[in-house]
Amino acid sequence: MDWRRFGFIALIILVLIGVVVMVxxxxxxxTVIVVSMLATTISVATPLTLGALSGIYCERAGxxxxxxxxxxxxxxxxxxxxxxxxxxxxxxAPMPSLLLGVVAAILTGGLLGLLHAVxxxxxxxxxxxxxxxxxxLAIGITGFLNRQLFFEKGSIFGGEVPHAPGxxxxxxxxxxxxxxxxxxxxxxxxIAVSAVVLVLVTHFVLxxxxxxxxxxxxxxxxxxxxxxxxxxxxxxxxxxxxGGLIAxxxxxxxxxxxxxxxxxxMTNGRGFISLAAMIFGNxxxxxxxxxxxxxxxxxxxxxxxxxxxxxxxxxxxxxQQAYIVGLVPYLLTMVILTGxxxxxxxxxxxxxxxxx
Amino acid sequence: MRKFLLASISLLTVVTLLAACGPKPTxxxxxxxxxxxxxxxxxxxVFCVGLVTDVGKIDDKSFNQSTWEGVKKAEAELGALVQxxxxxxxxxxxxxxxQFADAGFDVIVTVGFALGEATQEAGRQYPDVKFIGVDQFQxxxxxxxxxxxxxxxxxxxxxxxxxxxxxMSESGKVGAVLGTDAVPPVWRFGEGYRAGAHYINPDIExxxxxxxxxxxxxxxxxPEWGKTTALSMIDKGVDVIFGAxxxxxxxxxxxxxxxxxxxxxxxxxxxxxxxxxxxVLLTSAMKxxxxxxxxxxxMAKEGNFPGGGNYVGAVGLAPYHEFEDKIPAEVKxxxxxxxxxxxxxxxxTGVPPAKPE
Numbered sequence: 001m002d003w004r005r006f007g008f009i010a011l012i013i014l015v016l017i018g019v020v021v022m023v024x025x026x027x028x029x030x031t032v033i034v035v036s037m038l039a040t041t042i043s044v045a046t047p048l049t050l051g052a053l054s055g056i057y058c059e060r061a062g063x064x065x066x067x068x069x070x071x072x073x074x075x076x077x078x079x080x081x082x083x084x085x086x087x088x089x090x091x092x093a094p095m096p097s098l099l100l101g102v103v104a105a106i107l108t109g110g111l112l113g114l115l116h117a118v119x120x121x122x123x124x125x126x127x128x129x130x131x132x133x134x135x136x137l138a139i140g141i142t143g144f145l146n147r148q149l150f151f152e153k154g155s156i157f158g159g160e161v162p163h164a165p166g167x168x169x170x171x172x173x174x175x176x177x178x179x180x181x182x183x184x185x186x187x188x189x190x191i192a193v194s195a196v197v198l199v200l201v202t203h204f205v206l207x208x209x210x211x212x213x214x215x216x217x218x219x220x221x222x223x224x225x226x227x228x229x230x231x232x233x234x235x236x237x238x239x240x241x242x243g244g245l246i247a248x249x250x251x252x253x254x255x256x257x258x259x260x261x262x263x264x265x266m267t268n269g270r271g272f273i274s275l276a277a278m279i280f281g282n283x284x285x286x287x288x289x290x291x292x293x294x295x296x297x298x299x300x301x302x303x304x305x306x307x308x309x310x311x312x313x314x315x316x317x318x319x320q321q322a323y324i325v326g327l328v329p330y331l332l333t334m335v336i337l338t339g340x341x342x343x344x345x346x347x348x349x350x351x352x353x354x355x356x
Numbered sequence: 357m358r359k360f361l362l363a364s365i366s367l368l369t370v371v372t373l374l375a376a377c378g379p380k381p382t383x384x385x386x387x388x389x390x391x392x393x394x395x396x397x398x399x400x401x402v403f404c405v406g407l408v409t410d411v412g413k414i415d416d417k418s419f420n421q422s423t424w425e426g427v428k429k430a431e432a433e434l435g436a437l438v439q440x441x442x443x444x445x446x447x448x449x450x451x452x453x454x455q456f457a458d459a460g461f462d463v464i465v466t467v468g469f470a471l472g473e474a475t476q477e478a479g480r481q482y483p484d485v486k487f488i489g490v491d492q493f494q495x496x497x498x499x500x501x502x503x504x505x506x507x508x509x510x511x512x513x514x515x516x517x518x519x520x521x522x523x524m525s526e527s528g529k530v531g532a533v534l535g536t537d538a539v540p541p542v543w544r545f546g547e548g549y550r551a552g553a554h555y556i557n558p559d560i561e562x563x564x565x566x567x568x569x570x571x572x573x574x575x576x577x578x579p580e581w582g583k584t585t586a587l588s589m590i591d592k593g594v595d596v597i598f599g600a601x602x603x604x605x606x607x608x609x610x611x612x613x614x615x616x617x618x619x620x621x622x623x624x625x626x627x628x629x630x631x632x633x634x635x636v637l638l639t640s641a642m643k644x645x646x647x648x649x650x651x652x653x654x655m656a657k658e659g660n661f662p663g664g665g666n667y668v669g670a671v672g673l674a675p676y677h678e679f680e681d682k683i684p685a686e687v688k689x690x691x692x693x694x695x696x697x698x699x700x701x702x703x704x705t706g707v708p709p710a711k712p713e
Contacts, residue, residue, distance in 0.1 A: 027561075028592050036591035040584055151415045161417075163631055167614075184591075259579040259610050260632055263603045264413065268574045268581075299569075303585050306565040307531075307592065325569070 002282060009281075009290040012332065013041070016297040023316075024308040031181050037300045038185045042192060043258070045289075045296035047072065047267075049195040050250035051274025052281065052288035053202050054109075054243040059283060060206060061239035062219035063120050064127040064351040067134030068247045069271025071112045075251025077142040079105025080164070080262045081149065083255075087165040089156060094165035098256055102168075102191075105252035106245050112138070113244015117237045124353035135271075143264045164260035191249060191257045195289075198246065202285040215239055219347035222354040232354045247271070280332075282344045298328040392437045398460030405430055405653055406456030407440040408449070410468030411573050414440050417629040418602055419645070423467045423490055426649025433650075434657055436463075446573060449474035457482040463656045465490065465649060469539050470572060472505075479503035486656045486663060488649065491541050493709065494666050505666040506648050510541045511548030511707035512698045513641040513671035514600070517620045518552025519694050520638060520673070521596040522560050523687045524618055531594040532564045533585045533608035535601030536575040540710040542566070545600045545622065545641065547707045555694075563589065567604050575604065582607025583614075590615050598622070600641070609633040625674035638683070640674035 017037045021030045051068050058065035083101025086092040092100070112134055119130035150161050168189050172178075176186035206212035217225035218235045226232050250271075255262050273295055280294070281287025302325045305312065312319050319325060397404040407427050409420040424440060431438045441452045449471050456464045457478060465488045466475045472492040479487045479500035487503040494505040521530040530553055537543040546564040553562045565585050567575045586597050586608035597612050599605030600622035609626065612619035613633040621630065621640035630637070648669030655661050673691065676683055697703035 032592060036588050039591065040588045043584055043587075147413065147415075151413075166632075254580055259583050259607050261579060261603075261606070261610075263577050263579060265574070265577055266579065266603075268570065268578050299581075299584070300588070302569050303565055303588050307563045307589065309563070327569075 002287060005282060005287055006290055009294055012294050013297045016301045020301060020304040023311050027311055035182055035184055040300035041293055041296035044299045045292040046192045046195045047250040047253045047270050048274045048277050048292035048295055049289050050246050051271050052278040052292055053198055054247040055275050055278040056283055056285060056288060057239045057243035059350050060219045060347055061215045061236045062347060062349040063236055063240050065116060065243055066128060066131035067116055068274055069267055070135035070138030071109045071244055071247035072251040072271050073142055073267045074112060074138040075105035075108040075248035076254040077262050078108040079252040080255035083165055084162055088162040097165045098168055101256050102252045106248040109248020109251060110241050110245040113241040117240040121233050121236045127351050146264060167260050168257045189257045191253045199285045199289045219349055222349050279344055301325060394459055403657055404437045404461040405463045406461040407465040408452045409442045410470055411443050411446055414442055418623055420467050422624055422645035423649050426646040427465060429650045430653040453478045457485050463653055476500050476503055486661050488652045499664040501664040504663050506652060506669055507666050508643040508669045508671050510544040511705040514545040514548025515552035515705045516673050516695060517598050517641040518549035519556050520691055522553040522556035525596045527593045527595045529561045529594045530596045531589040532598040533582050533605060534566045535604055536568050537566045537711055542601060543711045544707055548705050549598050551705045551707055576602030578604045579607030583611035586611030590617050606630050612636045627677045638679050639676050642672055642674050644670045
């Protein structure tokens with residue numbers, strides 16, 4: 001594992017939190033600030049982490065996937081629709097409705113992953129175009145169905161958006177959540193927890209299993225992999241679909257874990273930020289996770305500096321401009337991409353269709 | 357087989373996109389009375405009203421929808437033929453307005469600050485059409501004779517919300533989660549809220565957080581950000597939150613509902629638009645878009661259209677609903693008193709019309 005990169009990223013997060021503690025300490029106790037910063041960081045980072053993992057599966061197998069944004073949006077919609085349909089029409093209890101909604105979201109992502117695999121592996125369509133198709137398709141389908149299903153007079157819900165069955169509940173992570181002061185950080189919702197679990201699982205799968213070795217082989221040198229008998233197309237199909245399933249889980253975060261409502265375009269570019277996090281983390285699960293946390297911390301910084309606007313010392317007055325603070329994650333991305341903390345290297349065959 | 361599959365996938369894609377994009381012609385007949393159609397609009401005896409939304413849907417349970425209801429009232433009471441176009445991309449403002457103007461519509465309503473320039477431009481280009489620009493302040497010196505800006509004293513509405521928040525807060529910390537302050541009405545809501553809270557209690561801590569870090573088209577459609585921001589405020593002891601910024605603000609209301617913290621909605625009575633937050637919703641700082649829009653359309657029909665300037669609509673607080681019994685009588689009386697003082701001008705919010713540079 002690339003400890004230098006990981007350390008550098010952790011340092012950035014500490015600096016971002018440190019800035020807010022320094023500014024706000026006269027107003028609110030440092031512990032409260034740190035806990036609230038961490039809580040914001042983790043919730044913002046959840047869909048980004050999952051999106052980045054989705055990208056890692058695809059790209060490690062040699063398929064560029066810029067359709068993650070669209071996969072998230074479509075899954076957010078179908079997960080939400082599934083949960084509401086079960087709860088309102090079929091009178092299923094709220095909890096099972098939500099869980100089945102999550103399943104629907106994951107399957108939606110998987111289906112779009114399959115579409116991407118068909119386009120990019122079987123038909124060797126330019127992978128950027130394939131991803132763009134998915135993004136546009138998702139915007140169109142969700143906008144259209146949202147209108148038809150929820151607002152048309154003759155629709156199944158009679159033109160009224162029904163009461164949502166709520167969001168996935170927070171649960172106590174044993175031991176950690178009982179810690180004094182910082183315990184609240186560990187009162188998390190299931191998708192946030194599964195994002196962290198999936199980071200560990202992905203790391204293990206990619207670097208310690210035969211499957212992972214084969215995945216990386218078809219992403220680095222598909223011809224070599226082919227000559228030793230690995231089915232390149234099948235590996236790519238499988239990984240792109242897995243990536244889609246994970247993007248689906250990221251979509252479920254928006255409508256089933258964060259807020260109980262769907263809005264057109266609600267993913268707001270987070271799929272693309274996930275890709276930045278993936279690159280930032282050099283296509284490794286831990287790196288991507290840490291980078292997603294940096295983006296989360298930057299968002300937390302943006303919110304908190306506005307909160308403590310009146311406490312910002314005059315010589316730092318430029319920090320009062322929310323626009324400048326909002327730029328932090330993008331500036332960081334550019335700095336990282338210049339190679340200051342080591343070169344990022346994509347898989348060698350990333351984006352190239354394999355011709356037998 | 358391969359080619360066939362590829363062809364059918366692309367065909368499916370195209371068909372879905374076509375179905376999902378653009379104004380849906382099939383809706384037209386349901387909006388108009390059977391005997392009238394858009395072809396009749398150029399006739400002088402047929403009164404046609406068109407509405408162009410900002411990027412967003414006509415049924416957004418907020419801004420676009422309330423304005424549309426004003427237009428529909430004109431259909432019911434004035435016998436107007438009404439239609440709308442939903443803008444999907446901010447580059448299409450001018451095109452969408454022109455579509456109505458070219459079809460011979462008499463009045464065109466454009467919804468939102470962002471359409472201001474396109475509306476003025478169209479006003480110059482089509483001098484015979486009357487334009488109503490919702491939330492579009494017509495600056496002195498640049499008025500167009502056939503364009504009227506329907507504006508609202510958001511600062512007064514925000515002031516009332518802030519005063520109520522300060523009266524109800526126990527922790528001495530109140531907050532607001534807003535869209536971008538580059539939109540003057542949003543900024544005036546925020547600053548009015550601050551002024552109102554300080555009017556009640558000069559020592560109260562008021563924090564306003566604007567969603568400035570994304571583009572215009574995203575700042576009002578990000579409930580996840582709104583909720584995250586609200587939770588971050590609640591963590592630091594804020595116990596009343598004003599959510600003002602379309603869906604982003606709705607996210608803040610949902611965050612309050614999750615933690616059982618008092619919330620105040622915006623624009624409409626959000627008791628009905630965010631039912632999940634009913635238990636915590638104190639009230640909503642309303643802009644009465646529906647009557648304002650209807651009044652102006654009526655004036656246009658009757659020939660006393662106040663073009664070339666601004667028309668100030670009404671604002672006010674929504675009913676307290678579930679808090680009716682929980683808000684002490686003296687708080688209600690105080691709010692009543694402030695509302696009256698703001699209306700007759702004895703109390704001023706001190707908020708300028710736009711954010712100083």
